[in-house]
Amino acid sequence: IDNIIQLIGTARLETACKYFAILVNMVKCCEIEIPQFEGIVTEILNKIQSNYGGIIEEKNLNIKELLNIYKCTNIDTYSNELFKLVKIINIKITNECEKYKIKIKMEEAIKYIDENYKNEINMTMVSNYVSMNYSVFSLDFKEYTGKNFVNYLKDIRLQEAKRLLDETDMKIIEIGEAVGYENDKHFLKVFKGAYSVTSSEYRKNIKNGRMIVTL
The missing domain is CATH 1.20.272 (Zinc Finger, Delta Prime; domain 3)
Structure with a gap:
């Protein structure tokens, strides 16, 4: 029995x-x-x-x-x-049990991204880190976070970029590098695409108290 x-x-x-x-x-x-x-x-x-x-x-x-x-x-x-x-x-x-295992894997992946977003990382690296098939990881990650990997990584980087623009006097190029964009032109393009203003305009508006931009 x-x-x-x-x-x-x-x-x-x-x-x-x-x-x-x-x-x-x-x-x-x-x-x-x-x-x-x-x-x-x-x-x-x-x-x-x-x-x-x-x-x-x-x-x-x-x-x-x-x-x-x-x-x-x-x-x-x-x-x-x-x-x-x-x-x-x-x-x-x-x-x-399977859902719990996936949850643990996703939490490991998110922690890895949070710790390494400043470096050059991609979904292959993260899926390998948590020992998951690339395609399966892609589907599970989107279901768990509500975003695909590329957009999730972009949002993490841009959130940190906004903080640095607001709280530091770092140069725009330095901020782009600090959040994982080696190409400053690419950083400027991504930032403006997300917020409809340039990073310089964002910093100026924040300091003048005219605008708060959120993802």
Whole structure:
């Protein structure tokens, strides 16, 4: 019973099915009497309810019906119904685990970008850093952040550029280099494309208290 419960939510669910199939076969061979089998099933279902009650409620699964083993015409039909429920729970757990793994990967990627945006970085470097396939990383990153990689990196750099324009006396060229743009003309073009003003105009307007630009 414990083996069956512990295998739910893992990649070895088929092993749990095999354990249960052994129990079913023992009933068929009269090695286990029906009342004993009913007690085993009740214990399994109670533990499933205890461990995965939230999923059962979310998925609106009727576990109470399965407590009546006589609802089905034969034991094979009953075991199929039981494992339909178990498989639904298993899929939910597996999906949640996968989402959590992706979340961790994305947090690692964002931390890496935050620490390295001043350098020459690209999506290949970041996807390799978090050990993800390039295409999969691209899709997951956009879903997680709401932006594609290029725009996310650009926004991080421009936010820092705005801060430096506002809080320091650094030259425009120096600021561009400081936020990861080796080509000053490219920096000027990207900045104006994002805010519709040049970096010099932005600094002048901020100092005069006339305009605050946000992404």
